[in-house]
Amino acid sequence: MDQGKTVRPLALSLTVAGAILRLAPHPPNFAPVGGMSLYAGARLRGWQAFALPLLLMAVTDPLLGGYSIATPFVYLAFMINVWMGRRLLRSSESPMRIGGVCLACSAQFFAISNFGTWIGWYAHTWAGLALCYTQAIPFFGRTLAADLLYSGVLFGLHAWLSRTLRTAERVPAIA
Numbered sequence: 001m002d003q004g005k006t007v008r009p010l011a012l013s014l015t016v017a018g019a020i021l022r023l024a025p026h027p028p029n030f031a032p033v034g035g036m037s038l039y040a041g042a043r044l045r046g047w048q049a050f051a052l053p054l055l056l057m058a059v060t061d062p063l064l065g066g067y068s069i070a071t072p073f074v075y076l077a078f079m080i081n082v083w084m085g086r087r088l089l090r091s092s093e094s095p096m097r098i099g100g101v102c103l104a105c106s107a108q109f110f111a112i113s114n115f116g117t118w119i120g121w122y123a124h125t126w127a128g129l130a131l132c133y134t135q136a137i138p139f140f141g142r143t144l145a146a147d148l149l150y151s152g153v154l155f156g157l158h159a160w161l162s163r164t165l166r167t168a169e170r171v172p173a174i175a
Helices: 009-021 033-043 047-064 071-088 095-121 126-164
Strands: none
Touching: 009 033, 009 047, 009 126, 033 047, 033 071, 033 095, 033 126, 047 071, 071 095, 095 126
């Protein structure tokens, strides 16, 4: 069995590093979790791609204030990031492709997590839904910026380190 395909220490380490960075002080919604979950989906294999981001979120959430009624929606959105990474970026190092998928991940996170916020804290009316999404717009810019930054850092570090230190984890070039 080729250990480079099943156990990926570089990808595991960078995913954990992304979660640890979440504990560093940061502005609201400027966290590495979106980029980390997209990266995990693209570079981890099998169950690890989904389990590790969930585990890391479950471990760090209590340290950052706990859970809310929106938490299942937030976790669902991050699992969609993992799925998108697995489906769309598994064999790509293209900065344009990564950036495009990252933009889609940020948008779906905005839609899903704020739906959970609406359920938990706003009137269950069309006006309440509109108010929830309208008040969330300023946070979207920070989410998108963080997702692009941290995705760029994680995918970039992986590309560099997989060429220099851990060649078994290099993404094969597509002919």
